[in-house]
Each structure stands twice: as structure tokens, then as C-alpha cells.
Amino acid sequence: INTLFKQTDAFGNVLPANQWGRYERYNQIIGGVNLVLERSSVNKCKRDELDRLFGCSNRTECCHDEGTRTTGNYYSASLVPDVSRAFPNIEKAEGFKADSDGRYVFWMDSNKPLEELRNRIIYLAAGQWVDLSTKAVTVSTLMYNGELGLFAKLDVTFTFFRGGSVQPQIDLDTVQSDPYKARPWMIALDVLFLACFMTCAVSVFRSLWAIMQVHGRQKGFKVLCCDFWNWVDWLTIGLGVAYIATWITCVVTDQAATNVLVELSRTYKEVGIGSSKYEHKLSDAQDKLQDLVNVYLEHRTVTAFMSLLMGVRFFHAFRKQPMLSVVTKTLSASMKDLFHFAIVFFCIFFSLSFSGMLTFGHKVLYFNTFNQAMTSSFLLMMGWWQWEWLRGVEAESTTMMFIAIFYVIVRLMMVNILLAIIIESYFRVRSKVAEEYTLWNSAMSLVRRFWRKHMSHIKMERLFGKYDEELPEEINFFHISQRPRDPQSVTDERRPSLTSLANAGQVAGNRRVSTEMFYWQQKQAVAGQANINPEDAELKIPSPVPPEQAMEILNGTVKWTHHIDSQTNLTVSEALVMFGYNHTLVMNVQNSVGFLLARLEGVRVGVGG
Incomplete structure (x- = not known):
């Protein structure tokens, strides 16, 4: 009584009435405490021949099977009424009548004076509320912590074993009151989660629609059912919908419980305790808080299963990266x-x-x-x-x-x-995974593709018309053509200082140049060797060349690197042929563009252009 219903401070001074019912100083008991009793029925003992030894000689039933449950009224007509008259504030047989759930509930109001609360406990003891048929007694209370903004449900259960021992068990459930008001940044996280969930759901629906379009409705459904990862995706979406629904229910129930508690406080100030209106509001508040604890429990269960499925989806994503897929493939x-x-x-x-x-x-x-x-x-x-x-x-x-x-x-x-x-x-x-397929290499490749796709580029032929001082320190030279171009076209916009290079392009343009040329034909035509037979050619690769193959071709035929200041051997013919292919060349201009032009001019003289 003194622990749960503290009404004095550490020095024995009486606390104000609005501070009664504080547990551990910061937890306000809402309404009071429920004492819940469960009973087993009285049956025959296991062995009838030993009843006399057990003291059951004059009774046919004197053992209590813990596997049974009774819901009958068990108060004594000769004992309990006398106790009730001794305590006028207690209803007749209160606590000795089973409710619809088969439980015997006795209410202890935290707003009552301590003397009256002690009398209620004496009333239960005098009526032998706990006897040999008792299976369990639960002390249940709902609390609110204003310091943390938490609702809490505390259940202390004492289980009576037939071996004679009593085992206590404590169950504590806490829920956040008005989570968005206490933590407003959760709104942004919920919006982000909703956006990610909708993106995932739309992706799954689009995949479903595409499969139905390709295979038809019946066969497409079979294809979907035979894939394990489709089941994981659909279960994730289903649990995601349940997660959102249960969270909305939590927020709505929390708001309803808060409104009822506000009404309870207002009613307490208006009519005080003991009135039917206050008792009705208190019962309603207890029910709402119990509903809030239950819906939060459902929400946590759904969240736990959803987190498990989302973890399984990581294994599906790991299959895209060779090194990460080693674990999943091993299993x-x-x-x-x-x-x-x-x-x-x-x-x-x-x-x-x-x-x-x-x-x-x-x-x-x-x-x-x-x-x-x-x-x-x-x-x-x-x-x-x-x-x-x-x-x-x-x-x-x-x-x-x-x-x-x-x-x-x-x-x-x-x-x-x-x-x-x-x-x-x-x-x-x-052993089947190459060493180069590491996560680091994949990340570098991703960054490289992003850089080349989204950063600004300058066409290589425009480079020759720029002065050195106008160029930034980092330049991307980019040119895209769906088919091979006439090498003559790349020299149209050059400055007069590059006349010799333009003449070389014109000479090469008079050779065998066509949009249907193979790479080796265009290469030899630009170099002035158009009469070479295909079987004698150095390369036999059709045009256009994809970027991946173009890199391999250039690495195999031309000694060059990304940086001009390193050793670079680039002939005029290869430079012009490169213009006609879907290929990106990234150069770091450190010395000057004139260095490249001088190199090209020297090569032109060397080939006799």
C-alpha cells in the first residue's frame, strides 16, 4: 500500500492530492490498481486410496487441478456479508464475483485515502480472497510518465504452483504518447519511408505487368509463383501495408486516449471522485489505454516480421555483385x-x-x-x-x-x-569469382560512369580551336557518332594554324571512306593504304564499335593513356578514326593543348601526309 499509493514524502509530510498515486516519483498511476484473481476448480485427487492420508476422508473433492478454471462465485454467505457491513464503502461480495472473462477483479482507487485502501485489503483477507484454489494473482496498473511522455502498463503476476511455491513475474509495456509532438523529425522519416515503399511497390507492380504482357495472364502467373523472390516481394508489400495501417491505428488510438484522459482530469476537478460520471470516464480511459497498448503490440509484431523480410531482400540485392553474392550462393x-x-x-x-x-x-x-x-x-x-x-x-x-x-x-x-x-x-x-569483381572496383566503376554521363564534355574537334589560356585544368573530351564519319569533317572548324593537319584530313578523305566501312578499312584508308586485302588487314571489326570494344581496340593498336603528359603515341589516322566512334576520351591538360597539336603535326610529317 505505501509503495504503490504513496501519499507522503520522505519526511512523512502529506503530499497534495494531485500528487497522490505516484509510483517511483515520476510515474502517475491512472485511476488506480486492479487486483485480478484466477482460480482452479476443486476435483478429486490423483489416487482415491490415499485420500485419507491427504486428509480428504470426509470429502469427495479436496484437490485443486491447476489445469482447470472456475468462474463461480465462491464467497461465503455467512462470512462476506458481515465483512461488508464492517466496511460500508465496499459493495456486497465485491471481488468475489467472476466477470465475463472468468476473472475476479478488485479495484483499488489511487485517489482514496490510505486508511480506506487498507480496509479494502483487510476485506479481501477476511473473505479469504486467496485460498487453496488460487492459480494466479495479478496486480495491474496503467501509468503515465510526464518526464518521458510515455504510457506504461505494469503487470506483476504471482503464480501459485501446486508444489507449494509462488513465482512472481513482471511484464512492462511502454508506448510513446503523441510521437510526432515529442519527436517532430519523425515526420520526415515517415515521409521518406512512405516514398521508398511506394517506389518499391510500383516497381513490383510494373514487373508483374511486364511479365503478364510477355507470357500472358495464366502463364505469367505461373512464372511469378515459381520465383521465390517474387513471394518475398509480395510479402514485403503486404506487411508494408499492414505496417502503415497499424501505425495509423496507433496514432488515432493515442489521440483518442489522450482526449479521454483530458476529459477525466476535467471531470475530476468538476465532480471529484466517487461520482458515477467520474467512474464512467475512468473506465473509459482504462479501456482506451489498454487498446493503445494492444495496437502498439500488434504494430511491433508487424514491424519485426517486416524487418526480417527486408533483411532477406538484401540477399536478393547481393546477387548483383559477384563478391557479395558469394555468401548467398554458398548457402x-x-x-x-x-x-x-x-x-x-x-x-x-x-x-x-x-x-x-x-x-x-x-x-x-x-x-x-x-x-x-x-x-x-x-x-x-x-x-x-x-x-x-x-x-x-x-x-x-x-x-x-x-x-x-x-x-x-x-x-x-x-x-x-x-x-x-x-x-x-x-x-x-x-573459386568461380574473379578477383577484380570486388566491391571497391564496382564502386569506382559506378563513379566513373556517373562522371562521364552527367559531367559536362567538350568535343575533341572544338579543342583545336581553343587557346591554352581559355582551357580549364580538367577537361572531358567527348564526341558521339552513331556511325563512322568522314575524317574530312573533323577539320572544318580548325584554325589556320592547323592547316597542315587539315590537309592531312583532306588527303585521307579522298581515300576509301564510307559509312559502311570496317574499322580496319577506315584505319588503312586514312593512312593511305586503301588497297590492302581484308585477309591481310590488321583489324576486322565492324562499325560502329561499342565503347567497351573501342577501349580494347585502342589498347591493342595504339599506345596511349588518359594523361597527355605520359608517353603517348597517337597517329593522325587513329586520332581521326576515333572521332567516328561512340567513345569517350578523358584527358588531363597539364602542359598545353599545343603539346597535343605538336605531337599530331610530327606524326603527320612522319607518315608523309
């Missing part, structure tokens, strides 16, 4: 061996768990039931075990023999076989 490759291993493992594990239950279950709680025996065996397999837990239970030789057999068979043999299966599959999968 997939070892699945057949793991299935057969699991059959043998669980047969041995269940046998040893059952043996432990029969050996130690009658003395040790850890092996009392088969479920507890399996849990303890798992802990023993993982090494989370202490010798003292089984020491002295049976003969020391029996205990040591059980632990030795379990360790050798399960921990040393079976667990290592499991690791060997997975490691063997890992090495088999890893």
Missing part, C-alpha cells in the same frame, strides 16, 4: 547437403535431450520438461553452460558421462561437420 550450393545433415543432427540432438530430461528432469529445473531440456542442450552445445548446474544432481560419473557423450557427438563431431559442409561450398563458389 544455396550447400542446401542439399545441409538438408541431409539436418535429419541426422536432429535425431541425435532430440535423443540426447530426451535422455537428459529422464536423467536430470526430476531434480533440475533446466531439464524438467522436454522443451526446457532442448533449450538446455542447445546452450550446452554453444558452450553457455556451467558444471555447477548439474553437479551433485546424480552420481558424478553419470553426469560426466552424459556431458562427455554430448560434447563429443554434438559439439565436436556434428558442429564441425556442419562447418565443413559450409566451408567446402564456400571455396567452391569463391
Whole structure:
């Protein structure tokens, strides 16, 4: 009473009435405390011939089966009315009548004076509220912490075992009151989550529509059902909808509970406690808060399963990157061996768990039931075990023999076989993945593609018309053409200072130049060797050349790098041919553009252009 219904401070001074019902100083009890009783029925004992020994000689039923439940009124007509007259504020047989759920509920109002609360406890004791048929007593209360903005539901349950012991258990559930007001930044996170969820849902629906268009409705449905990852996507979307729905329900229920609590406070100031209006508002507030705790529990459950499925979706994304897919492919490759291993493992594990239950279950709680025996065996397999837990239970030789057999068979043999299966599959999968497909290389390739696609570029032929001082320090030279171009066209916009280079392009343009040329034909035509037979040609690659192949071609025929200040051998013919292909050339201009022009001019003289 003094702990839950504190009405004085540490020095014995009486607190104001608005501070009554504070638990641990910061938690305000809402309304009061419910005492909930569950009872078992009275039945015959297990062995009738021993009833006299148990003291049941004059009664046919005197044992209490904890597996049963009674809902009848059990108060004594001769005892309880007298107690009720002694306590006029207590209704007749209050707490001794079962409700619709078969529970016996007794209410303790935190706004009552301590003396009246003590009288209510005396009333229960005098009426023998707790007797031999009692299965469990639960002390349940709802609280609000204004410091943290939390609603809390506290249940302390005392379970009465038929062996004579009483085991307490504490359950505490907390929910955030008005989460958006306490943490306004959550609105941005929820909007971001909703946008990501809608993007994912639209992507899945578009994929579904595309499959239906290609395969038809019936066959497309079969294709979707046969893919495991489609089921994961649809379950994720379904749980996402449930997540959003339960969260909206939480917010609405929280607002409704807040409104009821505001009305309860207003009613308390107007009419005080004890009136029917206040009791009605208090009951309504208790129901709303209980609903709030329940919907938050549902929301957390949905969130937990959704997080699990989203984690599974990561494995689907990892398949796109060779090095990351090693783990998923390892699990997939070892699945057949793991299935057969699991059959043998669980047969041995269940046998040893059952043996432990029969050996130690009658003395040790850890092996009392088969479920507890399996849990303890798992802990023993993982090494989370202490010798003292089984020491002295049976003969020391029996205990040591059980632990030795379990360790050798399960921990040393079976667990290592499991690791060997997975490691063997890992090495088999890893040997098929090239070393260059690392996550770092993939990231660099992604950055490189983004840079070349979205950063500004300057066509190479425009470079020759720019002065050195006008050029930035970093320049991207870019030119795209869907088909090979006449090398003559690249010299039209050049300055007079590059007349010799333009003449070389004109000479090359009079050679065999066509939009249907192969690369080797265009290369030899520009170089002035148009009569070379195809079988004698150096290259036989059709036009146009994709960017990936163009890089390989240039690396194989021309010695050049991205940076001009390094050793670069670039002939006029290769430079002009490059203009006609879908290829990006990135150069870092450090010396000057004149350096490139001088190199091209020297090569032109060398080839006799």
C-alpha cells in the first residue's frame, strides 16, 4: 500500500492530492490498481486410496487441478456479508464475483485515502480472497510518465504452483504518447519511408505487368509463383501495408486516449471522485489505454516480421555483385547437403535431450520438461553452460558421462561437420569469382560512369580551336557518332594554324571512306593504304564499335593513356578514326593543348601526309 499509493514524502509530510498515486516519483498511476484473481476448480485427487492420508476422508473433492478454471462465485454467505457491513464503502461480495472473462477483479482507487485502501485489503483477507484454489494473482496498473511522455502498463503476476511455491513475474509495456509532438523529425522519416515503399511497390507492380504482357495472364502467373523472390516481394508489400495501417491505428488510438484522459482530469476537478460520471470516464480511459497498448503490440509484431523480410531482400540485392553474392550462393550450393545433415543432427540432438530430461528432469529445473531440456542442450552445445548446474544432481560419473557423450557427438563431431559442409561450398563458389569483381572496383566503376554521363564534355574537334589560356585544368573530351564519319569533317572548324593537319584530313578523305566501312578499312584508308586485302588487314571489326570494344581496340593498336603528359603515341589516322566512334576520351591538360597539336603535326610529317 505505501509503495504503490504513496501519499507522503520522505519526511512523512502529506503530499497534495494531485500528487497522490505516484509510483517511483515520476510515474502517475491512472485511476488506480486492479487486483485480478484466477482460480482452479476443486476435483478429486490423483489416487482415491490415499485420500485419507491427504486428509480428504470426509470429502469427495479436496484437490485443486491447476489445469482447470472456475468462474463461480465462491464467497461465503455467512462470512462476506458481515465483512461488508464492517466496511460500508465496499459493495456486497465485491471481488468475489467472476466477470465475463472468468476473472475476479478488485479495484483499488489511487485517489482514496490510505486508511480506506487498507480496509479494502483487510476485506479481501477476511473473505479469504486467496485460498487453496488460487492459480494466479495479478496486480495491474496503467501509468503515465510526464518526464518521458510515455504510457506504461505494469503487470506483476504471482503464480501459485501446486508444489507449494509462488513465482512472481513482471511484464512492462511502454508506448510513446503523441510521437510526432515529442519527436517532430519523425515526420520526415515517415515521409521518406512512405516514398521508398511506394517506389518499391510500383516497381513490383510494373514487373508483374511486364511479365503478364510477355507470357500472358495464366502463364505469367505461373512464372511469378515459381520465383521465390517474387513471394518475398509480395510479402514485403503486404506487411508494408499492414505496417502503415497499424501505425495509423496507433496514432488515432493515442489521440483518442489522450482526449479521454483530458476529459477525466476535467471531470475530476468538476465532480471529484466517487461520482458515477467520474467512474464512467475512468473506465473509459482504462479501456482506451489498454487498446493503445494492444495496437502498439500488434504494430511491433508487424514491424519485426517486416524487418526480417527486408533483411532477406538484401540477399536478393547481393546477387548483383559477384563478391557479395558469394555468401548467398554458398548457402544455396550447400542446401542439399545441409538438408541431409539436418535429419541426422536432429535425431541425435532430440535423443540426447530426451535422455537428459529422464536423467536430470526430476531434480533440475533446466531439464524438467522436454522443451526446457532442448533449450538446455542447445546452450550446452554453444558452450553457455556451467558444471555447477548439474553437479551433485546424480552420481558424478553419470553426469560426466552424459556431458562427455554430448560434447563429443554434438559439439565436436556434428558442429564441425556442419562447418565443413559450409566451408567446402564456400571455396567452391569463391573459386568461380574473379578477383577484380570486388566491391571497391564496382564502386569506382559506378563513379566513373556517373562522371562521364552527367559531367559536362567538350568535343575533341572544338579543342583545336581553343587557346591554352581559355582551357580549364580538367577537361572531358567527348564526341558521339552513331556511325563512322568522314575524317574530312573533323577539320572544318580548325584554325589556320592547323592547316597542315587539315590537309592531312583532306588527303585521307579522298581515300576509301564510307559509312559502311570496317574499322580496319577506315584505319588503312586514312593512312593511305586503301588497297590492302581484308585477309591481310590488321583489324576486322565492324562499325560502329561499342565503347567497351573501342577501349580494347585502342589498347591493342595504339599506345596511349588518359594523361597527355605520359608517353603517348597517337597517329593522325587513329586520332581521326576515333572521332567516328561512340567513345569517350578523358584527358588531363597539364602542359598545353599545343603539346597535343605538336605531337599530331610530327606524326603527320612522319607518315608523309
